[in-house]
Amino acid sequence: MLFSCAVPSFRNSIVQFFRAPLGLIAALKREFEGVVFYHRNYIQNRRLRNENDLLKNKLNESRELFQENKRLRQLLGIKKNYPYKVIAAAVIGRDPSNWSSVVIIDKGKNNGVKPGYVAVSFLGLAGKVVETGNSAAKVMLVNDPNFAVSAQIQRTRQEGAVFGGLGGVLTMKYLTKTSDVKSGDVVVTSGLSESYPKGLLIGSVVESGEELSGLSRFAVIKPAVEPSNIEEILIIIP
Amino acid sequence: MKNLRFFLIIVAAAVLQSSVVDYFRVFRVSPDLLLICVVLASLHAGWRGALALSFLGGVLKDCLGLNPAGFYTVLFPLIGFITVKLSRDLAIDNGPFGALFIFVVAFICDICIMISLGFLGTVVSRGIMFRILAVEPLYTAGFFLLVCGVLKPLLHPFSAKSYL
Numbered sequence A: 001m002l003f004s005c006a007v008p009s010f011r012n013s014i015v016q017f018f019r020a021p022l023g024l025i026a027a028l029k030r031e032f033e034g035v036v037f038y039h040r041n042y043i044q045n046r047r048l049r050n051e052n053d054l055l056k057n058k059l060n061e062s063r064e065l066f067q068e069n070k071r072l073r074q075l076l077g078i079k080k081n082y083p084y085k086v087i088a089a090a091v092i093g094r095d096p097s098n099w100s101s102v103v104i105i106d107k108g109k110n111n112g113v114k115p116g117y118v119a120v121s122f123l124g125l126a127g128k129v130v131e132t133g134n135s136a137a138k139v140m141l142v143n144d145p146n147f148a149v150s151a152q153i154q155r156t157r158q159e160g161a162v163f164g165g166l167g168g169v170l171t172m173k174y175l176t177k178t179s180d181v182k183s184g185d186v187v188v189t190s191g192l193s194e195s196y197p198k199g200l201l202i203g204s205v206v207e208s209g210e211e212l213s214g215l216s217r218f219a220v221i222k223p224a225v226e227p228s229n230i231e232e233i234l235i236i237i238p
Numbered sequence B: 001m002k003n004l005r006f007f008l009i010i011v012a013a014a015v016l017q018s019s020v021v022d023y024f025r026v027f028r029v030s031p032d033l034l035l036i037c038v039v040l041a042s043l044h045a046g047w048r049g050a051l052a053l054s055f056l057g058g059v060l061k062d063c064l065g066l067n068p069a070g071f072y073t074v075l076f077p078l079i080g081f082i083t084v085k086l087s088r089d090l091a092i093d094n095g096p097f098g099a100l101f102i103f104v105v106a107f108i109c110d111i112c113i114m115i116s117l118g119f120l121g122t123v124v125s126r127g128i129m130f131r132i133l134a135v136e137p138l139y140t141a142g143f144f145l146l147v148c149g150v151l152k153p154l155l156h157p158f159s160a161k162s163y164l
Helices: A008-036 A038-076 B002-018 B033-044 B046-064 B071-087 B095-119 B126-155 B157-163
Strands: A085-094 A102-105 A118-120 A125-132 A137-141 A148-153 A159-163 A170-176 A186-189 A201-210 A216-223 A232-237
Touching (some): A008 A038, A008 A102, A008 B046, B033 B095, B095 B126
Antiparallel strands (some): A102 A137, A118 A125, A118 A232, A125 A137, A148 A159, A186 A201
16 A cells, blocks of 8 residues: 555645645635735625625525425424534635645534535535545545536436536436436435435536437536635535 | 755645645646656755655645545656656756656656546546646646746755846
């Protein structure tokens, strides 16, 4: 076994060692962007305020629906789904190689983060924790070539598996040959993969086609979370 | 003293590679700053220094990333060895030749990673593979010229004036 493979704790301690300088540079980057992109941020802020007002209205409508859903669930005797407990973490570093898509976050074992935990952003599924140090961890993002998650098309409930591929899009494979997939369809986690909760937004279908074998179909998915711009992450504690 | 300076440069390069270099992505590909620093260290630090420093560079790159474990730990000392060997016959420490050398080394590194990913069963589409293979060596070679310009006063502090 090679050196760094044989001593996983050594890898973690190296990441741990770099946590402070990486955290410092990440903070400096944020401040620098705040100053340099002041005007862009100002315009964005105004737009987001308007969007926020609109979303507040929608949230109110959703609350009504939630209450209705709750009453109906009680009537039908369906178990309540508890909301997840999450830990917020900031991205302080990225994989130095171009052949994988991994970020280093500023939370680790001391904060209750363990390998296998799911990482989401406010927009949807971001990835999963693969290694943890005491106060830093590595998160494999959705577009990493080793990433795979069981998923389904929200509209038709057809299931498949979503894979990363280092690019800006993901691929959903193993859809049945007769599956009804349209551009714009929303893809969510199916809950079949043990660690991923059901219903997490993955992205939307951009295009679909038939596999070369002709046995199944595939769909190209634009991820809800843009992996290259990710700055904050929420870790779901099961 | 010189090796200590290179030690610090490689550690700083690892920090920058994981943080700031991300800003310089072109077609989602970033230059390999650690590779550049390992080659520069190998050119200036002598046999033992070259091997030790390139080993350090490899370990850092492996630990901060998620590539096949230990890959760069083996590959970088090999690059250090080849650099020292070649620097005796070829002038690879100057601009254009150095950039060409970095291009070749980065290209071979990427080919090796592609092969290892293939063996590990990781599927990367051909388009993305060729994009990385085409862009990264070129970009790293270009970045080498920039890094050389920045590091020259550090590498030769007593003759810094001659570079101005």
